[in-house]
Amino acid sequence: MTQALQIGVIGTGNIGTAHARSLAREVSGADVAWLYDADTSRATDLADEIGARLAPSVEHLVASSDAVVIASPDGLHPEQAMLCLDAQRPTLCEKPLAPTTEEAANVVAAEVDLGRRLISLGFMRRFDPGYVALKEGIPSVGRPLVVHNVHRNTSAPYGLDTALTLTNSAIHEFDINRWLLDDEYTSVQVVTGEPGPRTPDGQLDPLLVILTTRGGALVEIEVFMNAWYGYEVRCEIVASDGTLDMGDGSYITRRASRQVGHDVPELWLGRFEDAYRRQLQAWVDATLVGKTSGATAWDGLVATLSANAAVAAIGNGAVRIELPDRPALYA
Numbered sequence: 527m528t529q530a531l532q533i534g535v536i537g538t539g540n541i542g543t544a545h546a547r548s549l550a551r552e553v554s555g556a557d558v559a560w561l562y563d564a565d566t567s568r569a570t571d572l573a574d575e576i577g578a579r580l581a582p583s584v585e586h587l588v589a590s591s592d593a594v595v596i597a598s599p600d601g602l603h604p605e606q607a608m609l610c611l612d613a614q615r616p617t618l619c620e621k622p623l624a625p626t627t628e629e630a631a632n633v634v635a636a637e638v639d640l641g642r643r644l645i646s647l648g649f650m651r652r653f654d655p656g657y658v659a660l661k662e663g664i665p666s667v668g669r670p671l672v673v674h675n676v677h678r679n680t681s682a683p684y685g686l687d688t689a690l691t692l693t694n695s696a697i698h699e700f701d702i703n704r705w706l707l708d709d710e711y712t713s714v715q716v717v718t719g720e721p722g723p724r725t726p727d728g729q730l731d732p733l734l735v736i737l738t739t740r741g742g743a744l745v746e747i748e749v750f751m752n753a754w755y756g757y758e759v760r761c762e763i764v765a766s767d768g769t770l771d772m773g774d775g776s777y778i779t780r781r782a783s784r785q786v787g788h789d790v791p792e793l794w795l796g797r798f799e800d801a802y803r804r805q806l807q808a809w810v811d812a813t814l815v816g817k818t819s820g821a822t823a824w825d826g827l828v829a830t831l832s833a834n835a836a837v838a839a840i841g842n843g844a845v846r847i848e849l850p851d852r853p854a855l856y857a
């Protein structure tokens with residue numbers, strides 16, 4: 527009987543708490559042994575709730591755990607990923623791998639120097655049944671020509687600005703469209719218009735992002751962080767012989783009183799709860815046999831590079847996306 531993985535979770539904000547609770551209660555093969563957060567009060571409450579111990583530092587958590595979940599603020603991800611690589615700890619790093627391309631490239635270089643993949647990136651939509659069904663359905667409709675993506679938040683979390691809209695939120699679309707199409711981007715442009723009525727001053731929101739790919743497909747992303755009516759993610763693939771639309775299959779559509787409608791969650795945690803759990807289970811199962819699961823650090827680098835190219839494209843027309851050579855470690 528393989529002993530349960532003793533997991534350390536760094537960060538007890540929304541997603542760190544969700545991961546810790548899911549690991550403690552739903553995911554088999556793992557226990558949450560350690561928690562760390564700069565907000566010790568919040569971390570203590572969660573530790574008491576799930577029966578974990580409070581680590582006095584990130585370094586202590588990494589040294590004391592079999593495997594690590596990084597769910598801290600974006601800017602801390604690269605340095606904490608480096609700590610985990612130095613300690614040779616299997617790691618599930620929440621997106622983004624890093625806010626900047628340089629920081630993401632440094633993590634990839636460190637993993638290449640180590641000579642083994644330890645980092646799984648938290649692009650959980652790759653585990654979402656809706657996106658999995660989309661990808662599986664592509665052969666039935668021919669060659670993808672256009673992908674329409676909608677990514678709407680009720681309101682911009684934690685004071686998100688325009689750059690973070692792309693490097694923190696739309697980064698999911700930058701990753702999932704590569705995965706769906708098994709393709710790479712060649713250029714990006716960002717079109718801006720009049721902000722919505724609830725968009726904070728100075729923020730460009732909504733945005734339209736248009737990407738081209740090596741295979742000739744067009745990828746369009748509407749990202750709207752202050753949509754107000756609710757949280758909604760959609761994806762439609764228009765192909766040579768038909769279309770696939772990941773509608774709102776995750777919601778129950780209600781028909782009554784001459785109306786048709788469905789509830790819309792407030793947060794992504796509602797829409798992607800199953801995807802997060804599936805991602806965690808896949809990561810634990812892979813870690814138990816010395817492997818990684820889902821997106822890699824290379825995927826994290828490509829997503830961050832693409833997002834930052836989009837930031838550079840704001841107000842500047844199309845920007846070319848040129849990738850570094852893909853290391854053999856990620857072949």
Ligand code: ISE
Binds near residue numbers: 696698794
């Ligand atoms: C958030 O950080 C997430 O990862 C969600 O999946 C995304 O939809 C949301 O826009 C981000 O802010």
